[in-house]
Amino acid sequence: MQKYLLKDLxxxxxxxxxxxxxxxxxxxxxxxxxxxxFFINKKDTIFDDIKDEDFIELYSKKDYRWNxxxxxxxxxxxxxxxxxxxxxxxxxxxxxIMAYSLMHDTITPKDYFGSMxxxxxxxxxxxQFEDWYERADIEIYRYLREKNTNIIVIxxxxxxxxxRDMLQLAKTIALLxxxxxxxxxxxxxxxxx
Numbered sequence: 376m377q378k379y380l381l382k383d384l385x386x387x388x389x390x391x392x393x394x395x396x397x398x399x400x401x402x403x404x405x406x407x408x409x410x411x412x413f414f415i416n417k418k419d420t421i422f423d424d425i426k427d428e429d430f431i432e433l434y435s436k437k438d439y440r441w442n443x444x445x446x447x448x449x450x451x452x453x454x455x456x457x458x459x460x461x462x463x464x465x466x467x468x469x470x471x472i473m474a475y476s477l478m479h480d481t482i483t484p485k486d487y488f489g490s491m492x493x494x495x496x497x498x499x500x501x502x503q504f505e506d507w508y509e510r511a512d513i514e515i516y517r518y519l520r521e522k523n524t525n526i527i528v529i530x531x532x533x534x535x536x537x538x539r540d541m542l543q544l545a546k547t548i549a550l551l552x553x554x555x556x557x558x559x560x561x562x563x564x565x566x567x568x
Contacts, residue, residue, distance in 0.1 A: 380406050380414065383541050385425045392422040396467040396548055399423075402533075403447040403466040406541070407455050411435040415451055417443050449512040454537055457516045460525070461537035463544050468533040471555035476530045482555060489554030492547070497522075500530045507532070526551070 388404050391397045397404070402422060405415035412434050416422075420429045431444050435452060445451075451464045475482055476498045483495040499518060501507050515535055518527050526536040526547060534551075538544035 377408065377414075380408070381427050381430055384414065384416075384430060385427075387541050387545050388416070388422045388425050390545060391465070391467060391548070394469070394549065394552070396469045396552065397422050397465075398468070401468055403445040403451065403464075405445075405448075405451045405455075405464045407462050408432070413451065413455055415448050416445050418445050420445070446508070450515050450535065453512045453516040454519065454535070457520055458537065460539055462539045463541045464535065464537045465544055465548065466533055466535050467548055469548060469552040469555070471559055472528060472534060472552050473531070475555040475558060476528050482528060482551070482558075484551070484554035484558070485561070486554055486557045489550055489557070492550050493554070496524075496526065496528055496551070498528050498530050501532060504531070 384404055384406055388397065391402070396402065399421050403416055405413050407413045412432060414430045414432055416425070417429055417431050431440055433440055433444055433448060433452070435456065441448060447466050450466070454461050454464055472482070479498060481495045481497050484490045484493050501510070501514070515527055519525065519537070525538055526534060528534045534548070536544055536547055538547065
């Protein structure tokens with residue numbers, strides 16, 4: 376089972392790397408194994424050439440392995456602990472979503488596929504980045520739970536998404552990125568008229 380889980384994570388991570396959703400040393404992917412155990416990439420993972428040993432198995436009780444894990448491990452842990460539906464989690468920085476989040480308070484897809492999948496998505500403003508990593512693990516899971524959503528777009532930081540299916544998780548991020556790309560191009564097209 377764990378062998379297939381790692382195979383899926385490696386496959387999805389390469390696809391996400393090629394789409395520029397995650398990059399060299401930024402982004403994170405995880406998969407819940409049991410209630411208190413999950414796989415997550417290590418902090419020095421390069422996502423286009425990922426191997427089994429680039430993932431580490433963590434327990435909710437912290438031990439020495441947490442030192443090797445992604446800096447996002449605490450955020451993933453809190454989502455798993457507080458949201459039962461979360462089986463897979465991704466932190467990504469898709470460029471069009473990131474750019475759109477800097478200039479807008481909500482993302483409202485205008486294309487067919489985006490509008491069929493999403494309502495308006497509020498952009499979460501962390502206000503200040505100086506202490507963001509001290510607050511992020513709590514604020515992110517609370518937002519997801521209180522808003523009853525599986526995605527949070529954080530202004531200037533990226534997005535966190537979870538799902539029960541890894542392919543659906545990747546599809547959600549790709550659909551939103553495509554919608555933001557189309558919003559950008561339509562804005563540029565209208566500006567040039």
